[in-house]
Amino acid sequence: MATTEQRLDESRGASTRPTNIRHWVVAATALTSVLLYLDRFCVSFAEIYIKEDLGLSDGQIGWMLSAFFWTYALAQVPSGWFSDRFGSRPMLTLYVLLWSLFTALTGLAAFSFVVLILLRLGFGVAQAGAYPTSAAILSKWVPFTNRGLASSIVAVGGRVGGVLAFLLTGTLILWFVPVSADSRLQPGDVMDPARLSYQLVEADPIEPAGAAESLGAELLKSMSSEEQAVILRNADRHAADLQAAMEAEIARRERAARSTRRLL
Template structure:
């Protein structure tokens, strides 16, 4: 075991550290005690909806001939626009996470929302490739702080035995926004508005969400005027983390780089995003060019795929919480992840034999379901090992995942150009499957009981 990792086997009064005492259970809602934590999770979930709505809508807009002609874009430039976000999003993860650890979620998350909402509006005002790339890069930096911040506040506002479920609810918000984005955007573009006005409206909504989050949130239960002692005690029960006073160091890079488990988590997230990001970038193009699907039907199909992910997300939280209670922290986090990625591999390989567009959508929906079912386990793992630097630790893993996501939009055109001789995209699906193979192998090696100190 690395000197920078420590394994936690502590328990209290003979109970597992992942259980809440009967006394505190009896004081949960329905008996006595406030429920402010639910409002906090709700506000964070709403933030995640806007996060993904603004992020995913660009895939529907980028396939428009009007978009390309207005900005005089080539297909290669369009690929760069789709991937530019992921590069800056990846590199901004650790610094943005540390800023939230250092200055607090109440200050930083509304600021992040306002910046990315402004960038969404600027994307609609772009007149050429250079301005568009600049807006997308800044957009990625701003969005980089959202999920690390959310993971950190979940750790502070949710009892340990239900962190997976809380993570699934917030992640559900992101997937709901992502699933709604293709259908809503295609509908607005087809019948009501131009692409510039759609981006302007999405951007304005974000400012209202930022104000709502700032109003309702406080850093800890103890600081919230509406949170009573019973709820504070319930949230703290079973949490064995102890935090020293003062701000966290910037950022804990050496412990992260020396942690074998964290490198495995980085490889896991990199591999997952190699396979998953196709569903939110090139899928509309694939349906249009290969399956000859009408754009409106293509928007519906993309939404179906992403809604399958929503169902998986909601299942994943209770699954990881149950697995921890059943198998312990080590395998309770690891085994569900490996199982999800095995299912995704099988679904992608089946695409090599499917001719029907709807059969393909069924297989892609299985990929989305299995992938998103694993996400709450990933979030909970970061909260398990992160301690005081949870946002920065989350950002480190998410950074590598999004480097995988940034790579895929550029790899797909290369694979199609040099290896796909008949235009069926089979070679691309083999690439996506290989990403999940890496993720499965890494999932079997992670150990959530070893904290990054």
């Protein structure tokens, strides 16, 4: 079987003689795999900040993350056919450009959750052709006896991309989304429980109209209707508990930031 496969390789141009071009092809394909997983996972690591910035619910975040896999699965076979029909090199180039474009455009989705979902769907379509096309390229450039090694190098590239996604996303978040960024937490919320209680039952007496809501109001919205009723009836009595909850949230964010800095 191996002999037959080798003959087929030679007839298609996959010579058994090692060349520098073949090594460059494997390296480029592995780099593509790095980019594949880097762009795929960066959104997952920034999930909590996207949720807070866009005001999304847990359900909407779930839709955002799963939308990618719908089209990614459905487009696997068609993308492989396109690579066979129009050539693996131009199609892989097109796939990389498209998924990079969809990744960049994700930052413009702040005005619409629907647009965010559409971009994630397009992202899945673009990435679906990466591995089928890479396999086609390896079959043309790498002989049968070395194809397992080449495929494993490409697979390792994807895992490296997943690690880099964590490190790079964490670094960019530390640079552009510091702990003191718009977290909807006002210093007075923690230092003045009475002020917080008033904000839960009335409009904010201090902040101007249109200003960001306090973390206390945000916590109230996340509660069930029964929990809200208890809080609203006993705002003053529960002010200390709410203050402790906010202090715990601040401590959690600070610990997360310190952990990320230690990893970097």
